[in-house]
Amino acid sequence: MGRRRWALNTEEILKQSRNFDDYDSDDEEDLRNTIGNVPVKWYDGEEHAGYDHDGNRISKPPKKSEIETFMEKMEDPDYWRKVLDVQTGCDAVLTDEQVDVINALNQGRYPTVGYNPYQPFVDLYSSQKEIHPMTNNPESKQSFTPSLDERRIVGRMVYAFKMGWIKPKKPKEAEKQIYDIWAEEDSERKTKSELARIRMHFPAPKVPLPGHSESYNPPPEYLFSEDEHKSWQETEPELRRQNFVPQKYNCLRHVPAYELFFNERFERCLDLFLAPRKQKMKLNVDPSDLLPDLPNPADLRPFPTTFAFAMKGHNAQVRCMCFEPQKSEILVSGGIDGTCRFWSIGNGRCMRVETLGSPVTSVQYCPKTDITLVAAATEDCKIHLFSSMCGDRLLNASTRDYLFSLDCGTAKNDHIQWTRDPNTGHIVLTLSNAIRQVTWHAKGDYFASVAAVRQPDSLVIHQLSKCNSQVPFSRSKGTIINVLFHPQKPHLFVSTQRHIRIYDLAKCQQVKKVLIGTRWLGCMELDPSGNNLFVGGLDRVFAWIDLQLSAKPWKTLIHHSAAIRDIAYHRRSFCIPNTFPFPSGHCVCRKLY
Template sequence: MCRNTVGDIPLDCCYKIYDEYNDEEAELIKKERMLIHRLLKGEAPHADFDPYAPYVDYFIWDDARHPLSSAPEPKRRFIPSQLEAKMVANYVRAIREGGFINFHKPEEEPTLYLLWADDDSTSDQKSKQLTCMPPPKLKFPGHEESYNPCLELIPTEEEKASYELMHEEDRPKFIPKRFTTLRSIPAYANALKESFDRCLDLLLCPRVRKKRINIDPESLKPKLPSRNDLRPYPDSCYLEYKGHTGKVTTISTDCYGQWIASGSTDGSVRIWEVETGRCLKIWHFDEAIKCVAWNPLPGLSILAVAMGRDLVILNTELDTDEEQKYIEELLHLGNVIEPKASVAAIARWLPDGRYGGIMIRHFKNVSSIDWHRKGDYLSTLDSHGIRRNTRCCNSSNLEKAYTKALQDPWTSSDCSFSSQPFILVHRDKKERACLQSVKGR
C-alpha cells in the first residue's frame, strides 16, 4: 500500500528503481540517495573523503644510506639503437634522391593584373606605375573666411595699414570683413587672380614621380669587429695599488721589474711590490709630484723625483749592504765641483736633509725626467720647454759635477737619450730633433 498520497500519485514512487538483475523494484534508502546526489554534483562518493588532504610521505629519507634500486644498467643503453639507425638511413636515402629536401628554389611566376578590372588593388597597382603625379587639390574654405565674423577678428585701420607695409609673402591673403546679410556679399575680388596663379603653377611646375632610394639606417653604421677577434686585450683587473689620496700623475718601474714607484698630487711618492701590491716605502713632499724615474743601472736603486722647481734624488734602500754603502757615497756632496756662475744661476745642488738625498733646484718648474742608459746622466725639461742636461753621478770615479745647461724653446715635453751621443726631443712639426751631443759618450 502506498502511503502519503496526494491524489493518485504516490510519493514513494520517486525513490524506487527497477532492478533488472532480480526483476523487482527496489526502494532507495536515504544513504543511497545522498550518494547519488554527490555523484551528480561531481563530488566524492563518501562525505568523509578529503581530496585536498596534506600529502604524507611514507618513505623515511633521513637515514637513507643506500639507493632504492641498485640494479646495474641494462646492456641496451650501451648499444646503438637499431631503430634510430634505420631512421637515419631513410633520411640519408631521401636526401640523396631529392625527395626530403629540395635545394632548388621554385620559379617565381610573373605577377599579372587585370587591365579592365574594377578591383581597387589593380587600379592602385596600375597608378603606381605612372610617372606623372596628380595635381594638388584646392584648399577648402575654412572658418576664417566667414561673412559675419566676430568683432574681435575684424582688423582695425591701423592693422590694415601695417599689412600694406609687410612683404607680399608675409602679408595675410584674406582680410576678414563683416556683412550683415548673405545677399550683401559681393563677388570675390581675387578669384580670377588665384585661378590664374594656380594654372601657371601647374604649367611651369613639373610633376614627375621620382624613385627614392630606401636605405636601411642600420646598414650605414660601420660593422664593428667581434670582441673575440680583438683578443688578447685586458678584460679584468688583476691587481690594484691603493694608498694615494690624490690623482696619480706618474709611475716608473725599476730595471728588474720587481718594484714600481708612483707619484701623486697629494705630494707623496710610494714604492710598491709589483707582484703583491704591497706598499714598501712612502716619502711625503710639500708639492704635487710631477714625474718619477728609476735609475736604469742594475744594483743602483736610485729614484729621481720632480716636484715644482726641485729635483730630488732618493736612496730607496732596496739593495744589499755593500750596494747601500756605494749609493751613500754617490749621494754624498763632499766632492762637488763648483760650477760656473752662468750654470749656478740655472741649477743648484743642495743636500736633502729630510730623506738624505740630493736636491737640484732649478729656476723654473721641472716637467720631465730622463736617465741615460748607463745611469750616470740625468736630463730634465722644465715647463717652459727649456732642456737641461745635468751630470749627477759618475760610477767610475765617484765624483759629482755640473755640465753645461742647454736652452732651446722646445714646445713638447717628451725627450730622451739616444743610443748615439745625442739627446733626442720631440717637436710639433718634426718628429725628432738632435739637440746637442754629449761629450765622452
C-alpha cells in the first residue's frame, strides 16, 4: 500500500513538471531586450536600443513628428493608455487593471484593488464581543521598582565605557561619488516658465550688520551727550540717523528686552512683501568713453622735441648727474670711471674733469648761490667736497676760501673723519659704509648721506660750517632707500621699502607716516613748497601725495613699462619727467593739473 501511494505521488509530480508552461509569465515573453539592469540612457546616442536573445541589434522605431503625434492623439481612442517602453522604444497599452492600480496610487490608496486594511478582529478568548477587559487587577508596587539586575548590567556597561573597554563605532567614511564627467549638469528638461523663474530670481537684500553703537558696552564716543540726545528727540523719526539711543551696560545679563524688536521685524516683512525687485540692466558703455580726454601735446610746450647734441667723455656708465642751482648752465655727472665731469649746457663741451679715484655713486650741487660747492659720494666710503671751478671766477674764489676756512679738526664723531686733502684742497669725509645718496638742505649748511645697509648709522646728517656729523637714529626701522629735506620746514623725509616717515628735526620726533601706494619704493621728490610729494616705485607705480590733504596717495598712475628709477620736478612748467632703468634710458614727461 505504501509503495503504491509513493508511485502515485511520483506520477503526479511528473505531470506537474510537464506542465511548466502553465507557470510561464507573458511579461517575460515580451522582454526581447537583453541589455540587463543598465541605464537605458547609455543608448541615447546609438541607433539601436539593445540586443535580443540571438544577439541581434534591436533597432529603434522611427521618431514621430509633431503632426503625426497630434493626429494619433486625435484619432486613437486608446492614446491615453499608451506609455513609452524604455526597453524597446515602442508604446505599450495599459490594461484596465493597470489603470486601476495607477489611479489608486495617485489617490494615495493601496495598489491592490478591493484590499481592506481594517479586517474584523478575531477574538481569541471569546466568540462574543465583550465591553470589559478580561482582567482588571491593578499594577503591583513591585512593577514600579527599578530592577536590581538591570541596574547592575547598566553599571557594568558604564564602567566599561569609562575604562575604554567598550569603544563607540567609528563613523563610516563617506564613499566617493563617481559620476560621468561628460554628462549634462541637469539631465531633466525644464519648461520655459521654469527656466525664466530660475533666471529672474532676485534674492532679498540682507539685513545690515550691527555696528559698534548697537553693542551693549559701546565705546564712549558712541554714547549720546545731553545735547545730542535732545537733538535726537527733536528730529523727526524719518530723518534720524539711527532709530535707537546707544546705551551702556556692565554685563550682558543686565540688557533688557529690545522694545522695538517687533516693529523692526514688521518693517522688514513689509519691505520684503511690498518693495518690488527689478532687474537692473547694465549699461553698454564703451571703455574708451570712460577715459579722460588727453590734452593736446602742443599745450604742454615748452619741452624738448629734437635731439641737440650728446655729451661724450665718460669711459664707463654714468650713475648720477646734477645741475648747478643758480642758472642751470652747468651740468655735473659722475660715473663708474671714478671721475666727475662738468659740462656746458649751451654747447655740450666738457669744461673740467675731477678725478676721485673710485666709482661715483651720487653727486649734488650745494643750493647756496654764493658758492660753487659740489658734494660727491664714492664707493670707497668717502664724500668729497670741492669747488666746481667753473663759471664765475669770483664765486670760485669765494668757494675755495670758504673751504680753507673750515676747521676739520673739530669733528666730534669718532666713526666719521673730516680731513683735508693737501694736494687738491678737497674736504673728505670717511664713513664706515658705502654711500648711496647725498642730499643737501635748502640753506646749504646741512647735508645728509644714506648708506646701502640696514644699520642705525646708515643715515648721517652733516653740518658743513662746524665740520660735525651725527647719527639721528639709535635703531633701524628698515633699509633706508633715500632721504629728502623739506625746503621750508625743519622736516626730514626718510623712505623705506613701503613707507615714508617724516621727522621733525627741531623736536626730534616723528610727525607723520605716509603710505606710498607702491610695493617697492624707488625714488621720491618734493615740489618747491614742500606740500606735494611724488613717489616712483619699482613696480611701475607713480604716486602723487598731497601732504596737506592726506597721508595716502591722491593720484596713482601706472603708465610705465618698466621700473621708475628717478623723478625730477620742473620749477616753472609743473612737469615731472620719470626715467626708466638702464639700458633703455627712456623718459616720460607728465604735466600736473
